Amino acid sequence: MSTKIFAHRGVRKHYPENTMDAFRAADTMGLDGIELDVQRTLDGVLVICHDEHLLELAGEDLWIKDLTWEKLSLINIAWHLQDGSTARIPTLQAFLQWLKTTTLIVNIELKNSIVPYEGMEGEVLALIDQYHLRDRVIISSFNLESVVHMKAIAPDIDVGFLYQRLKPLADRLVKDVGLDAIHPLYVHQLFCHLVRSAHNKGLKVRVWTVNHPFFIRNALWRKVDTIMTDDPELVLALRAKYQSRRK
Numbered sequence: 751m752s753t754k755i756f757a758h759r760g761v762r763k764h765y766p767e768n769t770m771d772a773f774r775a776a777d778t779m780g781l782d783g784i785e786l787d788v789q790r791t792l793d794g795v796l797v798i799c800h801d802e803h804l805l806e807l808a809g810e811d812l813w814i815k816d817l818t819w820e821k822l823s824l825i826n827i828a829w830h831l832q833d834g835s836t837a838r839i840p841t842l843q844a845f846l847q848w849l850k851t852t853t854l855i856v857n858i859e860l861k862n863s864i865v866p867y868e869g870m871e872g873e874v875l876a877l878i879d880q881y882h883l884r885d886r887v888i889i890s891s892f893n894l895e896s897v898v899h900m901k902a903i904a905p906d907i908d909v910g911f912l913y914q915r916l917k918p919l920a921d922r923l924v925k926d927v928g929l930d931a932i933h934p935l936y937v938h939q940l941f942c943h944l945v946r947s948a949h950n951k952g953l954k955v956r957v958w959t960v961n962h963p964f965f966i967r968n969a970l971w972r973k974v975d976t977i978m979t980d981d982p983e984l985v986l987a988l989r990a991k992y993q994s995r996r997k
Contacts, residue, residue, distance in 0.1 A: 752993065753969065754782035754976040755985045756857055758959050759800060762980055766828045766837035768798045773845065776854065776982065783855035783888075785958070785978045788842055788874060790867045795819035796842040796874060799827070802864050806830060815865050842874065846881045856883075857956070857978070859912065860891040860900075871900045878907075888956075890933050898927050910956060916940070921948040929953075931975070936960050938968065945972045963988060 760772025761779065768786055776784050787800040791814060804812045807827040814822060819841070828837035842858075849856055862870050871889075878887050890910040891897045901909045910931030911924050917934070921944070924932050931954035934944065948955045956976035960966050966985050969977050970992045979985045 751975075753974055753989060754855070755982055755989065756783040756785045756855070756956075756976055756978045757781050757982045758785050758978045758980050760784055760786065761982060763983075766831065766835070768800055768839070769827070769837045770840050770845070770848065771837070773848070777852045779982060779986065781854070781982050781986070783857060783976070785857040785859065786845070787859045787861050788870070789814045789861050789865070790870060790873070791819045791822055792816055793818045794873075795822075796870075796877065797822065798840050798842055798845055800861070802861065813865075815867075843877055843880075846877055846883060849883065849886070850881050855886050855888065857888040857890055857910075857976075860889065860893065860896055862896050863892045871896060872903060875900070875904050875907075888931070890931075890956075894923075894927070897929060901928055901930075908954075910954070921951055921953055924953060925951045931956055933958065936965055936969065938965060941968060941972060945974055949973075960985070967992070 757776040759767035761775035762772055765772035765775055773784055786798050789797055789799050801807055804810045807830055808825050809829045826836045827839055828835040860870055884907050888908045889900050890912045892912045894911055897909050897911055908930045910933040911929055912933040913920055914935045920932050932948050933956045936957045945955050954975040957969055957974050958978035960969055960977050960979050961981045966988050977985055
């Protein structure tokens with residue numbers, strides 16, 4: 751099976767990250783999927799945003815967890831672009847409603863490592879089930895306890911463990927706790943062994959965030975399951991070239 755290409759936070763090269771415009775662009779480009787991040791507001795609304803705090807995106811010293819959805823929905827998260835554009839944080843519900851009209855896969859990262867967001871797993875699952883999307887959703891988190899819990903309450907959903915620092919035995923750990931995939935930061939020096947070891951254990955390998963042509967080619971050659979990238983146009987072109995040479 752061909753390596754899949756996911757737009758990391760949507761097509762953020764051309765649109766504000768984690769916005770509906772960035773997600774729609776991924777569909778228009780013919781990508782396989784989207785990676786996005788989920789937080790929760792003070793009044794319990796699941797929203798799509800990478801940062802727990804809004805200083806960098808919006809220039810405001812505010813935490814998402816401390817804001818109601820009504821207040822958060824008014825904040826311009828394109829402020830940091832300094833080009834006069836505006837963009838709003840979407841809800842997970844609005845995104846899933848739109849996703850239903852496409853054939854895209856979505857990787858939902860639960861952002862519950864810095865802010866615990868107790869019970870988030872069940873709330874996300876309820877929305878997924880509302881739109882009957884279990885077969886098109888991947889759940890991931892840096893919080894191992896959280897993804898283990900998600901797998902326990904939804905055994906049929908593809909669940910992966912995210913990690914950034916060097917974890918030589920991550921695939922063994924993930925296999926032992928019953929997850930489906932490892933989602934490592936791309937580390938070139940260890941990549942060959944990592945992919946082979948994980949695949950031998952029946953695990954998928956989804957790497958992030960791969961933007962350089964040399965590393966993209968290596969990931970394709972190693973047959974990773976998914977490349978998450980900020981430059982999907984480049985990865986599409988390199989995948990097409992790689993596939994043509996394999997024929």
